[in-house]
Amino acid sequence: MEHLYDKLKKYGESDFYPYHMPGHKRNAMGSMPCEIMRMDITEIDGFDNLHEPEGILKKLQRRAALLYGAEESFYLINGSTCGILSAISCAVPFGGHILMARNSHRSAYHAAYIRNLKVTYVYPPMLKGYDICDFVTPAQIEAALEREPDVEAVFLVSPTYEGRIADVSAIAEIVHEKGIPLIVDEAHGAHLGLAEGFAPNSNQAGADLVIHSVHKTLPAMTQTALLHVNGKRIDRERLRRFLHIYQSSSPSYVLMASIENALRIVEDEGQKLFCRFKRFYFAMMKKLSQCRRLRFVVDDERRQDVGKLVIDCRNAGMTGWQLYRILLERYHLQLEMACGSYCLAMFTIADDKNAYERMTSALLYIDEQISAKDCREDEKAPESGGEAVQKSFILPAEQERQETNVQSVSLAAAWDMPWEHMRLDKAVGRRVAEFVNFYPPGIPVLAPGEVLSEEQYLNILEYLQQGLSVQGIDCGKGGENYRIKCISKEI
Ligand SMILES: Cc1ncc(COP(=O)(O)O)c(C=O)c1O
CATH class of the missing domain: 3.90.100.10 (Orn/Lys/Arg decarboxylase, C-terminal domain)
Known part of the structure; x- marks a missing residue:
């Protein structure tokens, strides 16, 4: 099997002179790393064309489909954003009606705007005991489709930003009974279904269109993503049309090589790496269960992604933002995000033991300090949602x-x-x-x-x-x- 990275590297070392774009002519002028510049080409002879793939890119996309259990897959170099724009534009006619989870990423709203869609929202419930949106449920989708019989497609997010995983197979059955397609924004779940013990990905669960940000949860460069398509409810020609519209006409070969590289790592070493990933994660969670004030979202791995550590601060008398700053400034741990009452750290197969240990010891120490202060002051533990605590982003019921x-x-x-x-x-x-x-x-x-x-x-x-x-x-x-x-x- 020919690998894109190897082919680009070999070409960069050859004597073929570039009388074409990009303007750097494969030279490392200024301070960009020479190895990347040498590989950064455009659609020249022998390198195929992402918009009309016939050669290496066609093979790589087929390989991605095989890995994810999809019928057909597309490499995306404009992130999941362009996959979501294309999926919605394709699945719903201009001016049509979409049922959409209200916790969707803004790119879904942008698609609705561009395509003049009528949008009916499904509001996810709050996760019990936390200021966090949970996944939407099959019952919610069923009820919404009863209320809105002219809906032409359903769009939902799973896993959510905080790692909540919906029951996509049950939802797919409900949606398909109405004869319409299900689109799943699985931007945060490119690692799902790739190894034992992880939730299935949404291709395996029966969705018609699935979008993965390879860069979010697999070892790939920013902007890399995949769009998968399954079944007969989606017009593939129309899908290609929208991909042509929303993807750059100059797709980056460096990014495409990075997608292949990430998927190759999964193919070659996935079982070992995912097994290690889970072992480290559960060892960390076991130690963190000793915390008296900090709380963590824990659930069955099929409902809560093990790549997301959601740290709830409401019983610790501080905001998520305050904990985020402490971890950043005192411990040099840069988290993904902070909200009113919690903050969020992400883990992937690329993290080694040290990443888990640094996080664990920092959180245990912080928790101990808070608990010790309470004992000294003989304070009663503040209840969840106490005065010192601010609320997070909440979607009304x-x-x-x-x-x-x-x-x-x-x-x-x-x-x-x-x-x-x-x-x-x-x-x-x-x-x-x-x-x-x-x-x-x-x-x-x-x-x-x-x-x-x-x-x-x-x-x-x-x-x-x-x-x-x-x-x-x-x-x-x-x-x-x-x-x-x-x-x-x-x-
Ligand atoms: C749920 C969700 N979907 C889609 C996106 C867009 O992904 P990308 O940055 O790959 O375009 C994001 C980005 O954060 C996201 O959180």
Whole structure:
């Protein structure tokens, strides 16, 4: 089997002179590493074309499909973002109707905007005992499809950013009974179904379109991703059309080689590496179970991804952001994200024992310090959600949303409507004209056309006052004159 990396390396060392793009001409001018520049080519003779693959890229994509149990797979070099845009655009006609989990990544909302879709949301429940959105359930999807019989596709996220894994096979059965396709944003699950003891991936669970960010949970470079397609509900020609539209016309061979490299590692050493990954993770969780104040999301591995360590701080009298800063500044441990009451660390097959040990000893020490302080002060343990603790990003319950936020104006229409800037406190009860995202994870708290509720206003304010990143709010010069875009002509 020919490997893309080897082929690129050999070509870089050859005497073929590049009278073509890219403009660096395979020279390491400036400070970029020479090895990468030598391999960075365009669609020249012998290297195939991602948009019309006939040679090595066709073979590599077939190989990816085989690995994931998919019928057909596509290499993506614009991240899962372009896979999600293509999947939704293909599965639903222009102006059609999609059922979408409300905790979806913003790229799904962007697809709805570009394709002028009517969107019906399914609101995931909160995970019991945590300020975290859980996965959507088969019962929710079933009920939503009963209520909305003209829905043309279902889109959901699994695993979620925090690692919650939905029952995709049960959902696929329900969706297919209606004769429509299921799209699963499995951006955070490119490692699923590749080894024993891990949840199956959504191809194996029966989804029609599945999107994987190879760069998130496998050893691959940023922007690398895969789109998989299965069954007869998806028009493959149409899918290719949208991939041509949303993918760069100059796909990076360095990124494509990085996808192949990651998948090759899994093929060659996957069982060993995944087994080690689980062993380290469970050893860490066993030690962390001694913590008295810090809590961790633990569940069956089929429902909670072992690559995500969600550290809940509500009983520790600090915010997720405060713990994040302590881990960063005192221990030099850079986490993936922090939210109001928790923070999140990611682990993959690329982490060695030391990565787990550093995290474990830091958390055990911090927990011990907090517990010791409580004993000294003879304090009663603060209850969950005590005063020192701020709430995290919360999506209101489904029923409440349906009553207060009926989409009388579609997302697509609302984003294009005339708008005015309003003071955040004065905007409660108004329809917003812009997305508001806490970043990460890039899930909109508010989408254009939705009404800003009092609870959301307070939630956003808390975030801003904690210094967390809130996209879609203009902080003004002094930093406290918060403003938000609202639709100017109320409808
Ligand atoms: C759930 C989810 N889907 C999709 C994406 C987009 O992935 P990418 O960055 O590969 O475009 C993200 C990014 O964070 C995500 O969290």
